Amino acid sequence: MPYVPNTPDDRQAMLDAIGVASLDELFEMVPPELRLGRDLNLPAALGELPLSTHMAELAARNTPAGQGVCFLGGGSYDHFIPAVVDFVAGRSEFYTSYTPYQAEASQGNLQALFEYQTLITQLTGMDVSNSSLYDGGSAATEAVMMAMHATRRSGRVVVAESVHPEYREVLATYLANLDTELITVGTPEGTVSPDQVEAAATNQTACVLVQHPNFFGCLEDVESLAEIAHRSGALLVATVDPISLGLLKRPGDYGADIVVAEGQSLGNPMSFGGPYLGIMACREEFVRRMPGRLVGQTTDRRGKRCWVLTLQTREQHIRREKATSNICTNQGLLALRATVYLALMGPTGMRQVGELCLRKARYAAERLCSPAVLSPAFDRPTFKEFAVRAEGRNVEQLLQVAEKAGIFAGVPLGRWYPQLADCLLIAVTEKRTKAEIDRLAELWKTG
Amino acid sequence: MRNTRATQLLFEMSKPSCRAVQLPDCDVPMQPVEELLPREAMAPQPPPLPELAEPDIVRHFVNLSTLNMSVDTHFYPLGSCTMKYNPKRNERLASLPGMIDLHPYQPVSQLQGLLELLYRLQQMLVEIAGLPAVSLQPAAGAHGEMTALLVAAAFFRDLGRKRSVVLIPDGAHGTNPASATVAGFRALAVKSTGSGFVDLEDLAAKLDEQTAVLMITNPNTLGIFERHIGQITQMVHDAGGLVYLDGANMNAILGITRPGDFGADLMHYNPHKTFSGPHGGGGPGAGPIAVAEKLAPYLPGPIVVKDAGGYRLDQNGPKSIGRVRSFFGNTGVLIRTYCYLMTHGPDGLRRVAENAVLNANYLLARVKHIVPVPQGDRCMHEFVASGAKLKADRGIAAADVAKRLLDYGFHAPTVYFPLIVREAMMIEPTETESKATLDAFAETLFRITEEDAELLHDAPHTTSISRPDEVQAARNPILCWAAEAKTAP
């Protein structure tokens, strides 16, 4: 019992005070026939030292991409995390506190989340941000459900096939029990055709969901898509890469109505896919349809500025079955990390990271595709990620050649897109160097 | 020591051309950005983020942190949240580079250590639940609820029997009815008896061929074990429905009794409560679910399986509801869960429950003379005291007591929940608190009830702010900072 401070004497004194003879008596309300009556069949307890050894052994049997040369992407990226992010998030008062039910004892969390909400609106150009959701995938689905409430249309949802396949899968899971038609518009050229979206968007369509830059790294024609969605009375829901917003036009400036994003890139480790950070921001008129916690500014009794959870009547603990969503808390610690990250980066840092990713990715694409071992899968402008086709070559074999050299070279696309079975998705962050890119190009030229 | 100057916002501290990060020079050809991107895709200028220096940022956030109460600094008896000590070894071990620097799309051959851990965790959660199949994917408790309900919906759809109603006792968490709606069901409340048990007559009246699931929290939100749980689950099963166990209160029954053994078909865990995952100011958590054999094919993947070639990820089968979030799940939280379970073993885990129940009963015995506990003299891991008499006699509300506790260095209990107890104060001490702390809390509670009512109405007096104006916040929502914001710091 490593974390129980009471001694046997304490326990006896407590039992006496309660007026029972034994611990067993305290469990009288559990009917005897339902008791387990044996020990759980679990591994024996390990002290801190043997547990540390055991965990080190398990960890040693993993090959962490983040410790090598990582070109893996597809929604999880190897961006640099400044030390200050870990330092701040490691403060006990942040990581061992909980949802700020008592505002007077939680001003640190509340102010940090208010700063997070503000930073997200600055980054996205939207009016309002919530204080975060689970991850990018479920945030995209929450945005679609929110659009259905906001437009009072639940007949149809239109989604581009270039949206992260796992995000689309989450959406399909949530919609399975509802009478909503999910229309997926194909993207054989790497981006979605505005004309095809226009044909799919009816007067019963709640929203058009696009990703920009999309799953293949390509830039979508978001301005036309926003116009088309609005023409049919639908909302444009955009899922974006927050790192791209140092450079690319902000969603609020191209007409998006709800913006969601995977916030992992903003100071959070890859951590095998979670915990991550679901970012969500929207136009002001939809704020009462928004899921998740919101922090608002107010004043205390002495007139001092302070922060509280607000507009809580949207939420499950008050509205119960009529709530905007069943979501209870947010991803506080990851939102805090993103807040610190954005404060450190500032406008210049975000622009520079964007430029580094863009230039390095473009260099990598050119380098890997000449001489023509590989070819670009799509003829579209890209940001930090791109798809290449390895015609006549075995994708798995290419990856193995790279792996032997400590390079995690790319994500095979065939798993989600059978027509792209000979394609790889390659992501290039600011951490990658020219030497690493050259080394991979050399390996594949000869391999 | 708290620095009272630390209430400026990042945006107000911003100075043009202040820098915190220095990025490496570009080592590839410096092509102009305009040649690499279509003009219409580019932002005319970078986003208007604040500009700050690193030392100022660090001081800002460290000072902010001192405005929070937390488990490491204060007793935090927030009922239903299980605010137990968060072991430091778990933080270190979950942050090993071999764990934290893994990309979700690495091939499984590079992940054998992690997959073994997750596989073993699945098995441990199976054993603790008494239910044979587990999905680790859901990201939080409420997410687990919804996932399990989608599993139930798929099961009935497959049987060709569409059932549309989910029954929920009126003392349940709000997430239960909200999850039912999100999953496409109609939520219907079942009454509680005066002593907080499910009203069996009302349940019988509401069970019919439309009943898909009864969602039940056991021990319930009053901290008492449903003594008729066997009968309740039998009634639901006889009506052709399934029983869902909200695992929020598993801390009381670890190794004592198992949901699968008392008739639950589905359940979720809250590893951030029961298994000591740090709450992080409101997340991240996780919400693994466990289900009966007949429901296993509907679970969301990926699920870790073991075969001759080692461990691998089984993606969604033909009957699976499909994934409920991207990637595997909240792996970082799950690694901490594994460390917690490995630290305790079977004996240690049962002792966690025993000591949680002992602490709660002791505190109940100490405070029941100060604030009555309507449910009686015994509880499991938590209890709900009522301030109704205090309110009637002296005009002191539960909120007043809660706020005043902050002045004495205690976090407040959960107040005004569950809704079925007037002036509710829900107190959960957890097993990681000492008798001395509980004694001090009880004495303070007594002292507060003797204090002048006016003093309590104005509490707290020593925190960084006094009571905030929530009406103003909701009427005129200010949800982000704006340069022209009217209120001065």
Next chain:
Amino acid sequence: MTPEQLLYSKTHEWVHVETDSSGTKTATVGLSAFALDLLTDLVFVELPEVGRAVSAGEPFGEIESVKAVSDLYSPVDGQIAEVNGPIVEKLETLAEDPYGAGWLVKIKVSDDAGLADLFAFAAYRKQCEEESQH
């Protein structure tokens, strides 16, 4: 209007029905002082758009305080003819003059069968007294 002249629903809306010379019935709907008192500090009212069809017993809008939210139910079948737009910005009117300037909507009645389920003032007051004892 005085409270004694109105009809009340069990969900606390008050109703006043007028018939014009052509026989068209219009129901003015508001929220009782008792309900407003229970809700305490109001923060938001959502009213329907003019022209929307409503039916008896179905919600036409919502009213929120900091910690509670209630649907607003229509007592009759019909169509929204007019809404009290200004109160959305001036919520204090509701509590100040619940039976006058604090009205919420006017409904052009197509079927007034729902009125049969309403209470007169005395019966409504009795219901409220019982509720406040809980």
